[in-house]
Amino acid sequence: MGRAFQARHANPKGSRHNKCVAAWEHFAHDADIGVVGTGATRAEAFRQAALALVAVVTDPAGVRPLESVSITCRASSDELLLVEWLNAVIYEMAVRGMLFGEFSVDITDEELRATARGEPVDVARHEPAVEVKGATLTALEVREGPGGWRAQCVVDV
Numbered sequence: 001m002g003r004a005f006q007a008r009h010a011n012p013k014g015s016r017h018n019k020c021v022a023a024w025e026h027f028a029h030d031a032d033i034g035v036v037g038t039g040a041t042r043a044e045a046f047r048q049a050a051l052a053l054v055a056v057v058t059d060p061a062g063v064r065p066l067e068s069v070s071i072t073c074r075a076s077s078d079e080l081l082l083v084e085w086l087n088a089v090i091y092e093m094a095v096r097g098m099l100f101g102e103f104s105v106d107i108t109d110e111e112l113r114a115t116a117r118g119e120p121v122d123v124a125r126h127e128p129a130v131e132v133k134g135a136t137l138t139a140l141e142v143r144e145g146p147g148g149w150r151a152q153c154v155v156d157v
Helices: 042-057 078-096
Strands: 008-011 022-029 032-039 067-074 098-108 111-120 141-145 148-156
Touching (some): 042 141, 042 148, 078 111
Antiparallel strands (some): 008 022, 022 032, 032 148, 067 111, 098 111, 141 148
16 A cells, blocks of 8 residues: 555644534555545645645655645536546646645636645655555545535545
């Protein structure tokens, strides 16, 4: 399964109006890895899912926000938008030779606009565990519940 840096990472920036805590986590899935993001909003859950994706490769807290990359995605459903988003993050990391440690995400209807912040891969410092090949439709789910939003899917490693 590769090295996952934390089984769960909570971000204390939860909403004052509900008890949802923004967080990311991994779940095992055969030879691949499931990524999960939760948050008070759909955008926060997608942001956390991207952090979970990066955490499959390296500890996102160890990635310095030296460069910014704009990412825009469109899809006809929340589930497909999550896959498009994660695949766009994977693509940008691959073609730029970068890792991202911070994301800002805004979602309006069927469009996601984000800024990913990170730095070029430093193998000695980042110690990349695996290469993520892509987000899949396996275990794909985006839903709003009483505690907030949850966005998850399996990524191929």
